[in-house]
Amino acid sequence: MKQKRFDLAGFAGRYKLPLLLVLLAALAAVPFLGLSSYVVRVFCMVFTYSILTISLNFVTGYLGATSMGHASLYCVGAYVGALAATRAGCNIWVSLVLAVLVGCLAGGLLGVCTIKLSGSYMTVTTLAFAQVVTMVAKNWTSVTNGTLGIKDIPKARLLGAELTVRNGGMYFVGLGLLILCLLFSSMVIRSKYGRAFIAVRDDELGARMMGLKTRNYRLLGTVISGALAGLAGCYYAYLTGYIDPVTFSFDISMTILTMAILGGLASLPGSIAGAAILTVFPELLRSLDVYRYLFFGFILVIMMRLRPQGILGSVKAARYTLPKGVLRPAAAMEQGKEGT
């Protein structure tokens, strides 16, 4: 007998609202479970990395250009946030807005540098870009305080109350930012912009011949990516209270890329899954000391062998959802029925 495959996307689509509500309620309850602040901090890092992975997906997942220097945009956001707080005395909300704006500029700059490149050439340029950003952070001492980093970043405040990891404040800020970022991203992806991104990824010449201004879309993708990475960076700066150039090393770029690939490229839920697994797992394996990396690499190799498209990659509902007011053609009624 033919085994009926479980249609994950179809299932999630049918029970979207209840599933979302349950998930949100569970997430909102986490800080009140009496967990140690270490565990809550791990959650906060999951939020940070989720935003970073979504950000990377705009360049690598949707536009198909592998970036190996994504930590640079993260770094820019963190420094903008830290400087806004320590030098200009901005609160976290103003800092976040500034980090997003400067992140747009940094992303735009990366976009301009790579606009005529594709494939490996683009990847090498992102590496070089990250090197430049790290060098600036290390050597522009008057602004960045060099390798010593910026310390004593003030705590975030809301209506006079301090937001910390211990009281769950930073947890909710992170969760809120992630939800905002998800809403924004899914609106962009499910519009002509998202379609254009994927068209450019699949066949840039074909897209150009359909009248798309492909370079504008590539630039837009990097700008969005920069904005989201900036957001994550600023949040991180407030979360830890201390940043230095080493925090945003090549390792971080690789981690973000691995999260995106493991979760499934060009998938928003996949981004979160990848970020969550690769943040929580190393923490769980802490007892194995340095051997955890061995274990970790082993799991990744097996994963790529069994499911190269990533955990949630290429998960698609059987049917395309037409906008309200457009009737599904009679001929397509039989197609993609539940369970097929």
Added chain:
Amino acid sequence: MALLDVRQITKTFGGLVAVDNLTFHVDEKQIVSIIGPNGAGKTTTFNMITGAYRLDGGEIYFDGQPIHTKSSQQIVKAGIARTFQNIRLFKSMRVIENVLIGCHIHTSYGFFDAVFRTPRFREAERRAHQRCVEILESLDLAQYMDEDAKNLPYGLQRKIEIARAIATDAKLLILDEPAAGMNPQESEALMDFIFSLRDAGYTILLIEHDMSLVMNISDYIYVCEFGKLIAEGTPDQVASDPRVIEAYLGKGGAYE
């Protein structure tokens, strides 16, 4: 007046003259074919018309307007859309999404409309989807709308490519070897399909190697060799032209 008027266009690649002073025109609601052996400059000609290559000489007019100075985006907007010799669908996208890309230039809303789901966004998206569904229905492709383009058989992919070209609201469809790789049944079905496009009011310019298809379908044929026009006329005139027979069969072929 001709819909597409190509005047003495020339394209050289280094020392090779790929297209040499080529002049031809396509009248409205006709099926016009360009044939010739490999390397005759047919695809180069298409690339020049659609703005993928710059001209080294000559002029191209579409609907009375010069288009040889325009970008490929502007040329698509003017009403010329093409398909490709080696299919260039967006493989990971569904059929309807491919056709929506064809509609892209007519889907007008801004980035903020998309992020905040404004009425302007909803209306434009609704209209674009409606149009794509209608195109797919009119071409009998509606049952494939949910499929990823890469999962469809070759013949269907060709049709989807044509559907995508139609979605740009093109008046002139340029088809680059649509029957390549098709079996006789498929290419016969394609012939009916192209006829139905002409009857629906489209003008069609075709490159094709399948001679039975070309001879049966074309209103007018241009024959190229080494970038030069060597003959033109109705299918009957071309078929009996000794220069054409020579180009295809070699010298002496006509007399055996």
